[in-house]
Structure formats: C-alpha cells, structure tokens
Amino acid sequence: MTAVSDELRANGRVIALVPTMGYFHRGHLSLFQVAKANADLLVVSIFVNPIQFGPAEDYRGYPRNVDGDRAMAQNAGVDYLFCPEADVMYPSGYSTYVEVTALQHLLCGAFRPHHFKGVATICLKLFNIVKPHVVVFGQKDAQQAVIIRRMIQDLNLDLEMIVAPTVREPDGLAASSRNEYLTSEEREEAVVLHKALEHARRLIESGERRYETVRGEIVALIQEKPLAELEYAEIVEADTLKKVDPLRGDILIAVACRFGKARLIDNIALKI
C-alpha cells in the first residue's frame, strides 16, 4: 500500500483515504463521494480494529461482508481497498499507542475507556501507511472526528481532514452498521434519538439557552421508549467537548443509547 501511495504521490496525484470498519451502507458511500470530490484517487481501508473494542463489546460479532463491500466499492469508484489483517497491524510485541488525553474520556469515552486510544492509534497507523493528502470522516462519529482533528493538529500531520454530514434513513435514523443488530421493534423505537435531537434544535432555535432544560427534554423523550437504555445525552462545546451552560457558540448535542444488542450514537452540531 505504501509503495502504491509513494508512486501516486511522486506522480503528483492527490490521495484521499476513508478509514472504515467495512459493512458498507449509504453513510460510507457518502464519505466516498466527498473524498472523490476532493482528490484524484480514493483509498478505502477496511479494518475492524480490535484495540478499539472493550472486552465485553462486539469485536467478534461486528458485522463483516468483504465481498459485498468490494462490490459496493467498485460501483462507488473506490480506487484501492486496503484490508490488512489484525496480526499484521498488531504483530507480537506491539506496544505503541496514541492518546488524546483531554478528549478521550468524555462522552462515549466515559463508557468505552480505551476506545478512542484504539481509534487514534489505528488512524495514525493507516495515515502513515496510506500517506493520504485528504482524510474523510463522518459527522455521525462526532467525538471521533474531534479527536482525530486534534491528533492531526497536535502531531503536525500534513493532511487535510474533511468531516461529511450524517446520512439518515428516511425516518431520520442515522445510518450505521450496528443498525443491523436491531429487531423490528427496536428499529421503530430507535428513531427517537433523531427526533429528540431535532426537538432540542427547535427548542434552541426558539431561544432556549438553559442546558438543563434542553438536556432534560432530550432525556425525557428518549426515556419514553421502553426499549431505550440511555447512556448519555450531552450538550458540549464542539471542539473541547466540555459541557456548555448557558448554551452558546459552536455546540454539539450528542446521545448514546442502547436498544437491545445495539449501542447507537447520534448528534447534531449547532451554531448559536
């Protein structure tokens, strides 16, 4: 992969990378489109990264479909699919990890203590192997995007990061490989995450600035659903991920909620 990239770079071609865990859906396809619009060539990596899953999480069961992914990638105009094996990425004796200390234990990080260390580490490895000029991430994984942006800046990585909008199902549910886990009942209830976020948006647009009020209404809406197990609903500064009260500036409203086996996240970004 590095040899391919070196040759492309030597020929002046602009390389985009979209790092993924595979099991492509419309969300991924949208990232590919954004990437292609900003580069000459698109590399997509598929790697279900073991070190970003906790011991009780769904690493083994995470949905995989490499053949289906390959077909979708070809249709989408992906130039290179990079699919390394776990024992090549983390050989015996592997010891190096990247941490973004101020951001990694907030929001999802409070529930997944080693998750973002694993995410930052694999992204840095993929950046070093693929040597892209441009990397594209999705807004759906908002905290991941903030952390990778911070890492790129802090480690002086010479690449541009683009965050592409969340792609949603017709009813508003954010596209996610983990939607696969939902029973039809859970699937029906899961749209509440989007509805609660949009309700919060309207509250704020109508002038509400009290953190507790907005957050309280999000929580109440989600908790009306019998199958929803809310992990968190937070309103934070978009770059520092710190709680903001009263609401002002660039903010992120983020939720994480379990429906049965599926842990779903969603968010909206607002400028007040």
Next chain:
Amino acid sequence: MTAVSDELRANGRVIALVPTMGYFHRGHLSLFQVAKANADLLVVSIFVNPIQFGPAEDYRGYPRNVDGDRAMAQNAGVDYLFCPEADVMYPSGYSTYVEVTALQHLLCGAFRPHHFKGVATICLKLFNIVKPHVVVFGQKDAQQAVIIRRMIQDLNLDLEMIVAPTVREPDGLAASSRNEYLTSEEREEAVVLHKALEHARRLIESGERRYETVRGEIVALIQEKPLAELEYAEIVEADTLKKVDPLRGDILIAVACRFGKARLIDNIALKI
C-alpha cells in the same frame, strides 16, 4: 520546515534528521557525520522538550547555547537547523501523546515516569514536520533508541533509523551535555561508569554468565566512589529491555548514576 522538506523530497533528495536538545558536543558531531554519510541533506533540530522533563528535573537549567550550536552546525555541514519554540510545539489545548507501553517504564523510565512518553511524542512530531528518510540517534541513549525503533515499527513510519556509537572523552566518560554540571571531583569519579561497564564486558568475555555476579561487580565498583549515587545497573535483552539471566543473546548493560547535580547514563551492547 515542512515546505522545505516537501521541495527537497519532490526533487528526489534524501533527508536525514538528527533530533537534539542542543548544546552540541563531539557526540552530536558524530551523529551529524553518520547522518551526512546516509543522506543528501542534513536537518538538525534543537528543541529542549519540556514534556520529557519531570517537575523536579533540569528543564530550566538544561544547558543552552544556540549561537555556539549554530557555529558548530555550520562547520559540521548541517544544512538546516530547525529550532522551534515550545509554545509552537505545544500550543494551548495540546493533548496528544504517544506511549510505547512495554518499554517506557523500564530502566530510566522507572525513575523518570513520563520521560519516554515525552520523548516518543516529540520525536513523532519532529518526524512529521521534517519528513526525513533517515533519522540518527546515539547509542548513549540506548533506551530512547529502542523505544523510537519500536515506535517507528509499530506506527508504520516510513523511515530508516540508524543508531550511532557512543562518543567518549579520552578517559572513557560518555560525551553528554550534562557533563557540564560536574565539578572536577565528580568529573574524575564519573569515569567509573565506563570502567564498570568495561569490567563487566571482560567478565562476560571470560565466560561469566550469571546475571547477579556481573551486576554485583558493576554495582560494587560504582559504589566505591563516594560521590556516586547509583540509580540502577541492569543487564537486559537489547530489544525488550527485560532482565536476562543467565546472560545470552543480544544484551544491553545499562547504568544510571547521579554525581551531584548531574544524572549520567551509559551502556554497552554485547552479543553473547
């Protein structure tokens, strides 16, 4: 700096980087020579890296002499001196750190708990800014070299690492900016580190393979010196830095010892 490197690379020039904390002595000059022999252009960075010093350590007092360094660099044929400021390398909000977990708390790391995290982080930043093909480190800082080599491998960095031999004063003391701190009495005693290591080498060459025996003789020789405060004397595997007993394979014999204000380190590498 990155723009300069990009242009050099685009023109096919091979760039070497020697990262330093300045206050050049013969040890640095030897690294520069090795680097120049392996590249078209030599970049030397001077940066006294605050995050690799503990709160009670000598960050503020670390010897600095940028004018003298510049003159020596010019004489030595250094092409670029890169001297960033601390608040540029670590601006407000800085949060990203690299750890080499299996190696960073051994040997010196047991006495300097955040030191190698700071070293790995600044080296990665400098590599990303300067984009060298070749980096050169000194064997005197043996643990640093092992950690940086591991980081390069683990993070898939596309660069070659060369470790150059330790340069010594005529009596055998390893060249170090911190020798500056020694009083003449301490300076006289400090040569015991080299003598003890050479004694250990002879013991092993004459067939001794017992860890405790070899280590015991090193410790005894150093402790004969009234001004020596030994931190550790260890015999470890050269790549894992783990204690090796009985002695075999590629080993590193490493010592750290205080003489007054100066904390000095030295080592020898042996193949048994």
